[in-house]
Amino acid sequence: MKSLRPSLLCLPSIASTHIPFQSSYHSSLLRMASEPPFSSRNSSSSSNDTTENSSVLASASSAIDFLTLCHRLKTTKRAGWVKREIENPESIADHMYRMGLMALIAPEIPGVDRDKCIKMAIVHDIAEAIVGDITPFDGVPKLEKSRREREAINRMCNLLGGGPRANEISELWMEYEENASLEAKFVKDCDKVEMILQALEYENGQGKDLDDFFQSTAGKFQTQLGSAWAAEIASRRKNK
């Protein structure tokens, strides 16, 4: 096991202008667990500690509220597969997970922040924890779908208590929704590539004909990398 520099084992607090309690939140939460826990500190600092502990608990509570809501991303099956009566269809989380891997293994692209692509991949469908997986066949106009999802994102960000992380999630989602950056264009390609790869896997594993998923995405890739991955999948499908 590699050794850690001792100086890294005790993390100092950091300042933030976003959440009033964030400074004490950080000073408490980011110590290593080998330091005295909140409940066993010297009673002489009880007044400060009481405020600090309340802030810590409130922030942990917000985080767990948010993560509990995101549980639905694991339990909600992707609607496109449910409609096609796929057995044991993947969850929304499964789909976003492999998109995260796609961004992870993507080659370096000048002007593109790969880490941002990974975050965008795991955020882009997060509103579905509230609104579900609305497909083009559900009769919901595109603008109305976007409005519902925007509202859901706001609710989720409020659940987090606002602050820089909530802002980041909101911005990542909006940038993707608006196709407003190279990262968004690449992640949108990943969304389609992941779907057709999954379609091919269901065709191979469950004897289905899922040609419409290939037809609906053909010619719609915005990057050469997305196009090349899609072409590879289409080639395997043709040769199976």
Added chain:
Amino acid sequence: MKSLRPSLLCLPSIASTHIPFQSSYHSSLLRMASEPPFSSRNSSSSSNDTTENSSVLASASSAIDFLTLCHRLKTTKRAGWVKREIENPESIADHMYRMGLMALIAPEIPGVDRDKCIKMAIVHDIAEAIVGDITPFDGVPKLEKSRREREAINRMCNLLGGGPRANEISELWMEYEENASLEAKFVKDCDKVEMILQALEYENGQGKDLDDFFQSTAGKFQTQLGSAWAAEIASRRKNK
């Protein structure tokens, strides 16, 4: 929709010392799709293009091979829940997905690279695509489990064709496995927090008693943030 600077719409090639074909790989794959596709370029450059296209296809093939293998992370249910006869248990990918979100919403930690934590979260169980989810109750010694997983990581990295992305995956996995950085310590805490939150959700949703998951993790958190999240979950369980 936000506008993109025209200069960003055409991506130049970049050099790499890791994969012999990477320069041409990049120059081809990272153009935006509005540029001429490989098959429709001027025939006067056919010799270079032939080499380039072969490289592109080989690389796309490696990426799709890797992603196809990772499909098993979606279809393999977490063994701890299967053993406890949980209905529709989460997949390995589901678990890693929410861990990725945990790292995403974590506050800024001096000396800790949050983006690296997100990547480590989505990589840390990736070897299970080959070896499956080996639990402490399977009778496999810890060293043997680690050896099998290390071998699986090597196979997956070879599938990717080596290079910087394969190295990154291997390093992230090893750092986590060896608990060798603050990022690893935090992500290990996320692993436990995600598990007990999921345990609580199964207890609430399926009327199970999953106390052993709480007992086995109690007191084992390495960061104050992990401890605070775990305490919040334990508090909710106590008060339900």
